[in-house]
Amino acid sequence: MTPRFFNTLGRRVEALAPAQAGKVGLYTCGPTVYNHAHIGNLRTFLFEDILRRSLEYLGYEVHQVMNLTDVDDKTIQGAHAAGLGLDEYTEPFIASFFEDLATLRVQPAQEYPRATHHVAEMIELTEELVARGHAYEKEGSVFFRIASDEDYGKLSGVDVDQVVQGDRVASDEYGKDDVRDFVLWKAAKPGEPTWDSPWGPGRPGWHIECSAMSMKYLGNSFDIHCGGVDNIFPHHDNEIAQSESATGEPFAKVWLHSEHLIVEGQKMSKSLGNFYTLKDLLALGKDPRAMRYLLLSVNYRQKLNFTFEAIEASGAALRRLDEHRFRLQHAVESGEAKPRVAELCEGLTSDFGAALADDLNLSAALAVLFGFIKETNIVIESGGLGAGDRERILTALARVDQVLAVLDPSQWTQASAEGPSDEEIQGWVDERDAARRRRDFARSDELRDRLAELSIVLEDTPDGTRWKRG
RNA sequence: GGCGACGUGGCCAAGUGGUAAGGCAAGGGUCUGCAAAACCCUCAUUCCCCGGUUCGAAUCCGGGCGUCGCCUCCA
Incomplete structure (x- = not known):
């Protein structure tokens, strides 16, 4: 059966038509590893897991790539604040991320490329954009020229001319030709990790990593690209602009975006005190299996x-x-x-x-x-x-x-050797049945109470007594 | 200001032109020595409000009310 998906690009439901019959190239925007994943992040990763597994259920072979953003403003700031090197700082969060995926039984992607391992590819892509006149260098930084891209914003439908410029644009930027242009390469700042480039030392912008890594592993054009709705603009618009301007080929064909989750009816935020990581919830004794069920039971395009x-x-x-x-x-x-x-x-x-x-x-x-x-x-x-x-x-x-x-x-159950063995329990259950048969209800109820204390649930049926651990 | 989403029973949530899926909770029944557990059954003449289109609307159109998201590095 051919699946149909709501494609954000075009905003309509369409039948999946992979470039190669029976095979799907899937790029899923991964975590920025500056913290433990919160349940909102995990909703998106779970949606992507369901997508992947559903495609496989329907007979497709899926090649999934998920990036790990291990260099950006947040990771740099976090490492600086902690007095650690970037890798030292991100490594535990990467480990934590994989733990969470395992806890929720998310099937691993085939590739988890890290941004810091693909700087060369990003530089190469940036050079290509400069060569084609879509990007320009300014004081060691390189910017994408939005005016050079005819259909910029086609994914979000944002009219760039209408975008109200926020105050923070000026602060972090380095004298762009046009305030709407976005950065591909950032000139080195004191205390930041840097890589050598044709424009001098610096580090990659955020958007370029997904373009470089998705095309490296899945080709210039591939089937499906996913992420959270907040990424539609500007991140995914920028990815499209960079990739298509550099290659002249269409980038991802289908774009799927998962809605956010809210907590108790409100946006999850630290200030409201309703911000949870998976580990927080496990510490509260919540069952990860119930969490997987909950997170997958609501349509991905619906706020959960x-x-x-x-x-x-x-x-x-x-x-x-x-x-x-x-x-x-x-x-x-x-x-x-x-x-x-x-x-x-x-x-x-x-x-x-x-x-x-x-x-x-x-x-x-x-x-x-x-x-x-x-x-x-x-x-x-x-x-x-x-x-x-x-x-x-x-x-x-x-x-x-x-x-x-x-x-x-x-x-799902972690093998716990606590408490009596199955054989012991069965012995008591048998003894209780015998007492019941001779109508010694005092004895049988005593045994029932004892088992209840061990949270053993009995089910008396016409075919005999079954039991299970509660 | 611009762009977009949503409002379905006590709670969660499908359905987007043909007469309201499912889960939880609740009520009833079966079973049982009594229970428990379990299973079965029941549970929205109605889909935020007001107009309109249509033979027919929760579904389409217009208006209103309400909630929420994005608007330069938040999944």
């Missing part, structure tokens, strides 16, 4: 209202899914395979794919999943499963979990 209540609701939704898996494991198979089960499994995998193909409609995809859960519960309840049905259902669930990555609790 992140609340503690919503984390709880996500956890409850997961418990329902876990319960289904649990029932499945204890269900008895008898007789021939049920045609209804095969039909449901078929429906799940195809309807789920159709929802993904519709601009990553995860809400619809989850509705398909819950419909499947309910229907298979009914089959289990009325008459039970036939030979091979359990495996059939588990296989279908594993298929959709290639995208969701939240369905299998065993992938």
Whole structure:
């Protein structure tokens, strides 16, 4: 099935048409490693993970590149304030970033190029822009001349002539010809890390790194470019301007942007005290699996209202899914395979794919999943499963979990050897059943209470007692 | 000032011209020695307000109210 996406460039939904059939080149704007990632950043990375996994679900081979911005104003300032070298300063944040991705089970990209390792490519691209008359040098800095680019701003639709100039433009800049021009190369300032260039020592501007690295790994033209909505202008407009002016070829074909998340209805900010990193939430005892579920359950083009209540609701939704898996494991198979089960499994995998193909409609995809859960519960309840049905259902669930990555609790639990073993627990459960059979309810309730204290949940059913850790 | 998004049941959230998905919560039922857990069922004549177009609108158009984002290095 051919997926359709809302392309920011043109602002309409269009069918994906990769340059190479069956293969997708994907560039995703990565983190600036001056701090731990906050949940807003992670929403975007999770959206990109879902995109990547969805494309793979639909049969595409995806080549994903995500940059690490390890040199810019913030990293330089941070390193300076900490009295560290740039690398020394960014390294722990890079490590922290990869930890967070692993915690949320984000599938790694094939490449994570770092800006500081690609300065040569950026210089080369800048030289090309100068040679073509799209950029000019001024006191050791190089600027992109916006007036030289006919369709500048085509992504955001911003009319540059109308842009109100902020006060800070003047402060950081170095005498541009036109106040709207943006910097490609910054002349060295005292105390900043520098690289040698044809214009003297300096460091790259921010926008140029994504152009240089995306084209290096994916070619001058590639299929999809992603980022947060805040990057549309100016970052992505500038990338397009630089890249297309330098190569004369179209840059990324499809642009996908994820909306921001807000916290308890308000913009997340440190001053409001509602600013959270993933590590903050883990420290509060929040379940990373529920966070992945929450962050992926809302359409990426919709603002996501992140609340503690919503984390709880996500956890409850997961418990329902876990319960289904649990029932499945204890269900008895008898007789021939049920045609209804095969039909449901078929429906799940195809309807789920159709929802993904519709601009990553995860809400619809989850509705398909819950419909499947309910229907298979009914089959289990009325008459039970036939030979091979359990495996059939588990296989279908594993298929959709290639995208969701939240369905299998065993992938998430850190093995804790705390408490009694399964065998011990089973022994007490058996003993309680025996007491119940001889109607010694005092004894059976005593055992039930003891197990409850160990947060073992019992489920008495007509087929016997099942138990699970709560 | 410019550009853009959004407003759907108690909460979260799909649906963008054909008569309101799904999750959480809530209520009822089944099961049970009693419970618990679980499962099943029920739960918006209506989609911020007012006009208009249409056989038909939550969906399109106009106006209003409200919330929010971007406007030179914030995902």
